Amino acid sequence: MNTKVVGVVPARLESKRLPGKALADICGLPMIIHTCKRALLSKTLDDVYVATDSKEIQEVAESFGIKSIMTSKYHKNSSERAGEACKFIDSEIVVNIQGDEPLLYPDHVDKITQPLIDDSEIQVSMGITKFSKINSSSDFKAVMDSNNDLIYSSRSDIPHFYMKDHQYFWKLCFIVPHRKIWLEKYLEWKQTPLEILEDNHFLRLTENGVKIRLVEIDQAKISVDTPEDLEEVRLLMKEDSLIEEYL
Secondary structure, X not given: OOOOEEEEEEEOOOOOOXXXXXXXXXXXXXXXXXXXXXXXXXXXXXXXXXXXXXXXXXXXXXXXXXXXXXXXXXOOOHHHHHHHHHHHOOOOEEEEEOOOOOOOOHHHHHHHHHHHHHOXXXXXXXXXXXXXXXXXXXXXXXXXXXXXXXXEEEOOOOOOOOOOOOOOEEEEEOEEEEEHHHHHHHOOOOOOHHHHHHOXXXXXXXXXXXXXXEEXXXXXXXXXXXXXXXXXXXXXXXXXXXXXXXX
């Protein structure tokens, strides 16, 4: 029997650093539509939903044939929003895909989700990619154990290359498959100390004892957090061949 896997793309208009970014135009399409259309090209996902508290985002999504679920406006992060949305979804695995990833590669979704399909013991997984930029607090660096499970993630540069020259860090990529039970459980937990300190809501899982399997991916593109990111993505999209598959 095949495992049912659904993608959820949380989106809101009130972004702190770039308000309205979910609907920002990129080569003729709103950003959130690029993300959803590319996710739908995944071989693993059976369906994709936008989870939002915005009627405007819902209307735009549905005008492009993307299913949507309205959620509370009081969620603190995408995991909480995905957790509410998954109550209305019949699926064993729910993949939280950040809405600000318009250059998402469908095969990354497949690769990061595959461990949960292959091994019933794995509860949550997440992408990582090699990263060499130092002192970039907007990027989450990760350290892992010998099983490739996350030990800790920080905005700081970890591990600290104290005894030798810096080579590369592991940067988290926010394609995050969960067994549905953990997204539902996420809503029951209060915010945790390290989650608040690092402003990284995925630490709520690790602080509650949930192991996160890390999966290496190559050529992960930037997410859109700032006006500068948006301009860079607009330029990159012009050279991107995948867009031809969903325009």
